Structures are given as structure tokens and as C-alpha cells.
Amino acid sequence: MALEAAASVQEFFTDVGLYLFGADVNPEEFVNRFFDSLFPLVYNHLIDPGVTDSSPEYSECVRMARKDTSPFGNIPQRVRAQMGRSLLPSRTFLQALNLGIEVINTTDHLHFSKECGRALLRMQYCPYCQGLTLSQPCMGYCLNVARGCLAHVAELNPHWHAYIRSLEELSNAMHGTYDVEHVLLNFHLLVNDAVFQAHSNGHKILEQVNKICGRPVRAPTQSPRCSFDPSKEGHGMKISVRNDEETLANRRKDFINSLRLYRSFYGGLADQLCVNDLAAAAGLPCWDGEDLARRYSVCPNLKTQ
Template sequence: MLADSPLLWSSCSALAAPTRPGPGGTRAMLGPAGPASQPRGSEGKSRALAGETAGDPRSSCGRLSIASPPASATHPTPAPAAQGARESGDQGGEGATRTPRMDARTWRLSWRCLLLLALLGSTRSEGVESCEEVRKLFQWRLGGAVKGLPYTPRAGPDLQVCVSKNPTCCTRKMEERYQIAARQDLQQVLQTYSSTLKLLISRNAAAFQETLETLIRQAENYTSILFCNTYRNMALEAAASIQEFFTDVGLYLFGADVNPEEFVNRFFDSLFPLVYNHLINPGVTDSSLPYSECIRTARQDVSPFGNIPKRVMGQMARSLLPSRTFLQALNLGIEVINTTDHMHFSKECSRALLRMQYCPHCQSLMLSKPCVGYCLNVVRGCLAHMAELHPHWHAYIRSLEELSAAMHGTYDVEHVLLNFHVLVNDAVLQAHLNGQKLLDQVNKICGHPVRTATQSPRCTFDPSKEKLGMKIYSRTGEETLANRRKEFINSLRLHRSFYGGLADQLCVTELAAAEGRPCWNGENVVQSYAQRVVGNGMKAQSGNPEVRVRGADPVINQIVDKLKHVIQLLQGRSPKPSARELLQPGSGDGMLEQSSGDCDDEDGCGGSGSGEVKRTLKITNCGI
């Protein structure tokens, strides 16, 4: 071992010149001061290092200690090997020793020796003279006063967990405080480890919602521009219906209890009286609300827009529902992580964590870390209920992946929303072309209107403002919502086994000693852990030698039920397109040059229109 190297011991001894006296003439001493702890042949080196003439068998081996040197060593003459150790700069009295200033190389070697000696001290549990370092670390870690803490090791008959045959630096009160700290430590490590996953899901959930809000605004702008440029006489009257429709779209996407079929029907019902008054029977109107209501209710009987409302209804249902479910699933993922981040550990787990993390402190083994196998048994026992989430979490991510892959073409909310105005234009044109037939049908159902000449208010939309406020910037294929979703799923896929290997990751990366190094086994510092190491999950814990795991956890059971439910939703919302769902291209010649219908090329469906305003079907940069 490194500690047995005579060269390193001699180097450390040469660097161990006493520091300048402090108050009362005491010095800070580094002391492997017992022959039982030293390599053979190093007794002389130990005495030089400690500044003592003889070793004290009761002193702590390789520990940091504060000691008073013998009277003869108050102002020793530095040994030649230590002349370059440091320059004290002590101006506090006559006869102060001055030594040369320590250079960087010597300082680094001194620091390594200090760490080595502290490490050596952490591998022994007997012969502890003072509890000073335990007191300091206790106060630093847990805060509060150190009153009542032992100054020297003593018997601990009242200890319940950190029981040892050796004298101890712990009391029952310290045990209680340590137990709380051990529980908090595991929770903190757990939260730190899960933070990457939680950040991945939460940021993307927020980004997807922001993107959908942007898409809704753009689709509403497209529809408003259509009416202002092509059907200006009815634009202002249509504005309220357009706004209400897209408000309902947003409410549905973000989880409100609204029905897509109802708000699609409501939009086309409100559109028909406008088309009838301005295109089919222009220049006249009936001021009575009952007549307008009659036309509105007659829409589903006379079918002025053909099958377009049903097509819109189908597109909205197929695209909005998967996106809504996708967002709900992401929010559930965040809820799962938040819940497991703040799990309440059992009493048995807390005691096992105390024994693993802080019982070594009672024997002044502050630098000792648990053996890997020991750590796995303790943490797997503490997280046994959490490990039961593994198959459901794995299925949850797989279902998200399948749903995301299926959301394309007519199932892609981006494509559907940004083409909505094209179908509206086709619907208006179809009603206009069948105007005489519709006029006869409405007269038959509602009677003849009172012929009152009116001047409908025109759209006040300023095309120049469109360049500033409604301009839709083209984006490359990599910037579409579908591609952003794909990137997210690729990142999320890396975390499918998050709950299955959680204990292993925490022990190997954070909690346990390195393989092959001396480690704490719950009682002593040993070379390796001798007990059987159990697996993950509840069933494997029956033979756990460190933690007794009781029955099911109701909180975990509740999370499992939620995951099962959302998995069913995700799998039920994975669309399976059929040939009947492929829609015919539209015949509109509106002002916005876009394809009508549901072409599969979401990146640029060409329409037959000859309009003046052209748009590229891409979402704006919304900061994802």
C-alpha cells in the first residue's frame, strides 16, 4: 500500500517541521504517534514527524490532532532536511525561529502527506485519544452548539445503532441527529441525480406548450387574413367566431373539458349566416335575430359546406387528441419524479443509512466510505419500492416514443392547424357555388327574409401591419415541431432504466468507496464486504442482511396506477391511418396559397389557389 512506502514516509517526516507557536505556546502537530500503526523501521521517522522523543501507544495513528509539544520542543532548531519547509514570519517575541519560505512543490507534497495521514487515521478504530475532529465535523455538518458532545471517547451504552466494543465519540442525541442527516443526504443525492431527467421533461413540456400556443395564434392569423383579403364584407362579423374557435382549440389542447366536435360544429354554424347574407343573398339582410338563428340551425340540414366540416372534425380529433395526451403524459412524468424525489424513508431504512454513513464518525473514521456491496444492500433496500416503478417507467417512455412517431401528416397538429384556413376557404367557395340551391332550401325552411339594404362594416385590417405583426418566418425542416419532438424522445430514451438502476448509480458514483479500497462494512473498516448482495425490487429484499423491507408503499402504488393509466391513453391515442382518411385536394382560389385537404407532405403542400398572400407552413421561432 501507499502508506508502506519508506520514501513517502521519509518525505513526510522531512516536511514535518513544527509550525510557529500559537497562543499559549502550542503547535499544530501531525501525528502518526503509535508504533502499532507505523511501517517497520519507521519509528525514528514517526518521532521526527510528531516532534516527540517517544511514541505514545494511546495516541491516534495517522490522525489530525491538536497537541502540546514537550517543553524542550518549544523552539527547536530545524533539522537540515526541514530548512526549506517554511518561514514562520513570527514577530511575536524574542528568539522566534525563522525558516525559509515554502516553495510550491514543497507545499504540494506537504498537502499530500496531510491527506495521507488523515486517510491512515480513517482506517483504525482503536486508540482514539480525542473526539475534537468528530465534534468539529458534527458542528459543521449539522450546525448548532457542540455542548454535551464528548471530548474524549467513552463507552456508549445508550447507543441503539452505532454500537461498538470500542470507546465511542457519539451520544444518543448525536445518533438521532445523524439519522436525520443520513436520510437527508440520500434524498439530496437522489434529487441531484434525477435533476437532469426532470429538467429534460419539464423544459420540453414548457417548450411544446409554448410552440402549440404559437401555432394556434398563427392559424388564427391565417384565417383572419383570409377573410380580410378575400371576404372583406364578412371579416368583422367572422372575427368573433374565429377567435372563439381557436380559444377552444387551445383549451382542449391544454386539458380543458371541451369537445372538438362541438366547437367545430359551432364554428361552421356561425359561419353559414354570414356566407348566406353576403354571398348567397347579398345586399339584403333580416335584422331579426330569429331569422339568423334559423339559418344557423339549418346548416346541418342543408349541408352548405359539403363534407368539409366532417373533414375538419376528423383532422382536429386525430391531431389535437394525441398532442393533448402527449402534454398530459409529460406533466405526469414530472409528477412521478417530484414524488420519488421527496419519498419518506422507513425507520428501518433510516437506521441502515445512519449505520452506513455516520457510525464510522463515532470511531473517528470520518473519511471512511461504505463498501460497494454494503452500500448496494442498504440503498437497494431503501429504494426497493421505488424500483417497482421500473417496468412501468420503461413502458411509459416506450409509449411516448410510439405516439410521437405516429404524429405526422394528418395527425400532426402543426400541419392541421396551419391548413385550417384552407379548408375554411374551400367551405365558403362550395357554399357560393351552390348558392341558388341553398337559397331555395333556406327559403323553404326559414321563409323569405325581410329585404333591408345594409352596408356591412368592412375589415379594417391594414396589410402593412401584417409585415410587422403577422409575418410568418420560414423555418428549415429541422425546426418543425415534429423534429423537436423527435429530438426530445431520443434524449428521453436514455432514461428508460432510470428507476431500475437507481441504487447502483447512487452507490457507484456518489456513496461507496472505490473498488479494492478499504471500506466500511457497518462494523469495521475492511478490504471487502463479505455479505450477500441482493438485487433490485421488492422480491429480492427478503434476504437483505442490512435492511428489512416491509409491505407495499401506497404512494408508489398510486404512481404505478397513474403510469398504467397514461400508458393506456398513449397507446390508445397512437393513430393508425387508413386510406379513407386521405383527403382530396381542395379547389379553393383563396388569397393564401396553400394546399387544401390533408396531403402527407407536411413541409409544403402546394395548392391550386391564385391568391396574393403566400405562406410557408412552418412554425415561428418560439425559443425552444
């Protein structure tokens, strides 16, 4: 039965992936579709074995009868609830990550005004005209120019900070039944319970299906009724053992922790450029826009910068 159910399981997890990546699929619908496709297999193997040459119409009737017979009890409802709680936060999280990527890509290529271009040219290359080829801009001078040129980028900083805080709050809420990894890794247990319930109520379900769909064609010698032992259902299945450090929750936590280091990235971009690349170290002779100097004051307001 497991081999026959493989296609339905694959379709179910494909739908899960499509939903997570933003496709227009409905979790309630693909959960119902999975249990609809599972019921004929359970019925033929565990409830009424020995049926042969059943027509496609009869198989479809059995599939549709799942809604009227409720062979799996409340398991489909539980799965729908768990999928609804866990998939939506993960889908939102991925959409938020894509939004962050778009913001970063948008600011990857900056456009500067003519005034900024002239200020950068004066800061970087005018010393060459005086033969000061090894001199670098004074730290204060560099900060004034860079902060002025990147003022429009710095305006993103409060929004970027709020974005990272929202990601952190969403990530913290994704645990337990709101953690998609936890729900999907335990999905097989709910399916096992569903099959066990159908098998336990097999006589009642058989009568209900016979009333709805009639009797199917049987082989001359009926196969004995199959037994179902939930304790043995996992035999032959490869269930991966998780390393606790390799969970999505831990990876998500590590990602948020690393992202938190860049909360002030846009606000401090000018300072990073000057400190790491452009400006002279403290105490060294430096270019102040006109000549060599030992120090240069940072202007207190954006307009002066």
C-alpha cells in the same frame, strides 16, 4: 368578413385547447358550431349581399339553415374527421405526461423503514466515532445498503420502462392526419375551400334559404354582389413561416429521446447514488461498516442487502 369571423375562429381554437387539456368538450360539436357561425357571414357577404337591419331571429334562422342547405359540401365532415383523428392522440399524450409527473412527484419524497434508517446511519456516520471523518463507504457496502433501502422504488422500474415505451409508440403514431399541428396549420385551407364551395353554389343556396327563412329587409340601393377569389383570400392575413426544426413533432421526438435515457432510472437509482455521491472510488481505503477496508463484496440477493 375576416374581421367578423375572428370571434368564431378564436372560439374554435379555444375549444381545441380546452379539449387537449382534458375539458369536457366535444370536437364534433365545436366543429359544427364553427361552421354554423361562419355560414351567416358567408351568406351576407358573398351569397346575398346588401341585406341591412336583419333581425337576430333572421340571422339565427340562416345559421340553423346550414344543416339543411349544406353550403360547405363535405368540408365540415372532413374537418370533424381530421379533428377526431388528431386531437384524441394529442389529448392522450398530454394526459400520459401528467401521469408521469404524478409518479415522479409521488416518489420525490421517500419514506424509509427503521432498519433502513439504522443502516444508513451506520454507513454514513459511524466512521466519525472512530475519527475517520474523511472516509467514505466502500462501493459494495454502499450498494448493499442503498439497494436494500430503495428496493420498493426499484419495483417501479418495469412499469416506468413500459410507460416510456408507450409514450414512444403514441408519439410515433402522431403524424400526418394524426398530427394535431399539421391539421391545425392547414385548417385555414379547408375553411377557404368551404367558402369557395358556398360562393360557387350561391344561387342554389339563396333559393333554399329563402324557402326556409323568407326574404330579409334590404337597403334601398343594393350593394353589388361580392366576388370571391380563393387565390387572393390569404392577402392581409399573417401566416407564420415555420422552421422545420421547431415543429411539435421534432420537439416531441427530442423529448422522447431524452426520456429514453432514463428508462432504468428507478432500477438504477441506488447505483447512481453510490457511484456519483456516496461511495469511495475504487482502490481507495473505505468504510465497510466496522473499519477501513480496500474492498467489500456486493450481496447477491435483496434480502441480504
